[in-house]
Amino acid sequence: MTTVLSSRAAIHTESVEYKQGDATLEGVLVYDDAIQGKRPGILVVHQWFGLTDYEKRRATMLAQLGYVAFCADIYGKDSRPKDVKEAGTLSGKYKSDRALLRARVNAALDVLKKNELVDTSRVAAIGYCFGGTTVIELARSGADLNGVVSFHGGLDSPTPADGKNIKCKVLALAGADDPFQKPDDLTAFESEMRDNKVDWQIVFYGGAVHAFTQPDPGFSNPGAKYNEKADKRSWQAMKDFFAEIFN
């Protein structure tokens, strides 16, 4: 089932229901319908609050760059956290069950890749915070795509040996002062990438804390704050990465 949400200007936005196991999920597909033919597809994975207007805005920005963007729904159609407590409970559930998290994100990737506008040889995934963790997990699942980009995502893994499954390029964009990024997790991530000869990169933005791309992170904490410079720089880094992997 699809519901056209808006189709102003050339940017087409539609809601897409899909399944993973018995769960019903509801993502959002965004593309520029003034563009003809197949083009690269980008999966956008949400932060701990689930699929919000924030992800739709990023998907619109991607559509304006000429990509087909699909916002994944990891939590489920009827699971939209109302507050920090619910967001913590839901994100914690999936972070603790990486098998389920991988199944959910792969289901979303399938929707994207089955879209007739998508050139399936040119696909990437980006994610924010919880979604940044999720896209790295997608790579660890052995998914077939060109690259993943984590924006201020947790890089920890309960099963670092799964780094051996990674087939795509990995770009991590991190706040140099992010208090939610534990040094031990960073070290373990680097070892995982190194030990498995992954093509990986990490950028640290000085002065940036957690959630540096989000003007409204949805909670008040000095460790999570928008940083315009880091936002712009990280978006540029993502664009350069796409230019390389979709070359």
Place this chain on the structure above:
Amino acid sequence: MTTVLSSRAAIHTESVEYKQGDATLEGVLVYDDAIQGKRPGILVVHQWFGLTDYEKRRATMLAQLGYVAFCADIYGKDSRPKDVKEAGTLSGKYKSDRALLRARVNAALDVLKKNELVDTSRVAAIGYCFGGTTVIELARSGADLNGVVSFHGGLDSPTPADGKNIKCKVLALAGADDPFQKPDDLTAFESEMRDNKVDWQIVFYGGAVHAFTQPDPGFSNPGAKYNEKADKRSWQAMKDFFAEIFN
């Protein structure tokens, strides 16, 4: 004294003698003489072998991007290392005498800024290995420029409190597997940047070791090797940085 070395196509290359104290230095100025008017100026600081064809090639690439590039000569007109031993002695001398290193690199910056083609409100410095260390030291000297870019440079400082003098933006581009980059130096550098509220960024390229931009580092060591991907990515990161700081 200037000597025109070549002026094929539109790229003009000339040798420029200049002084620092009693020392005579010989740099190389490169620009596109098909371009009219003032433009940003980029200082290029050499690796431990001194000013070689490598730096001239980078300066030519910068000239082709529309910049005026000036290759600094830190060691002096008659000091061109013949081998690794001499390179080590000379680079060691300047690394041990940061005051002299700062004087030398500032003398080169002055030559660049006095060039009539240079828009002195838009100036940056880049450096490779030893030169990467040197451009950070230039920033620590309080020099007035928009930004510095270190390519696989040592980031250590004997006087980290001098971070307070840094007025420009700092971008460090590093091999994630560079064995010459000591973890303690990295930690100290990050603290120096953080404590002094510098606008800084660091990028780590997975799989890249020392000298990753240099097809011929001049010595055989598994810890220093060209890496085409990291070379291209770091050059792109530099271009993005310039686009931002010269905006």
